[in-house]
Amino acid sequence: MTKSQKSFSKLNRYICAGLVLAVLAVPAVAASLKSIMGSMGDNTTSAKAVLANFDGKAAEQVLRRYAADAEAADAMFANQGSAKEKDLHARFSKMAMIANTASQQAQDKGSFRKAFAAVATECKSCHATYK
Numbered sequence: 001m002t003k004s005q006k007s008f009s010k011l012n013r014y015i016c017a018g019l020v021l022a023v024l025a026v027p028a029v030a031a032s033l034k035s036i037m038g039s040m041g042d043n044t045t046s047a048k049a050v051l052a053n054f055d056g057k058a059a060e061q062v063l064r065r066y067a068a069d070a071e072a073a074d075a076m077f078a079n080q081g082s083a084k085e086k087d088l089h090a091r092f093s094k095m096a097m098i099a100n101t102a103s104q105q106a107q108d109k110g111s112f113r114k115a116f117a118a119v120a121t122e123c124k125s126c127h128a129t130y131k
């Protein structure tokens with residue numbers, strides 16, 4: 001092999017490694033948004049159970065879990081360029097703020113119902129656009 005052939009084959013190896021990483025990274029992002037969404041779905045089942053049979057501690061846990069899941073989703077879209085990614089970042093960040101603020105206030109059934117409705121409005125609005 002000539003010197004230029006050698007460096008060409010080295011370059012090829014870098015490109016291949018880059019492509020493999022790109023291909024692996026895309027489904028990883030999609031899979032983890034899906035799993036966060038699965039967690040939000042489960043948490044919504046818990047939220048409905050708390051409304052049916054109110055418990056202040058459980059209400060706080062539900063709100064905290066919404067906040068943590070929204071923050072995790074938000075982090076996935078931070079520092080990304082497309083308009084869609086920026087919008088998802090803003091939406092998850094808003095949802096995290098709503099849930100986080102509510103989780104720090106003492107909950108009774110009425111206030112929890114309101115906080116849950118505010119969170120669910122964010123789910124519906126985002127799904128209407130992107131799901």
Ligand code: HEC
Nearest residue numbers: 034037038040041044088091092095122123126127130131
């Ligand atoms: C900022 C946007 C956004 C918000 C807020 C949001 N979602 Fe989603 N959700 C999505 C997108 C995008 C998908 C499709 C993901 C996919 O198929 O990869 C999705 C999918 C889902 C799914 C289906 C998951 C699956 O396995 O196919 C469920 C369940 C879900 N969301 C529940 C919720 C709940 C409950 C909330 C609110 C508590 C919520 N989501 C808030 C964007 C959002």
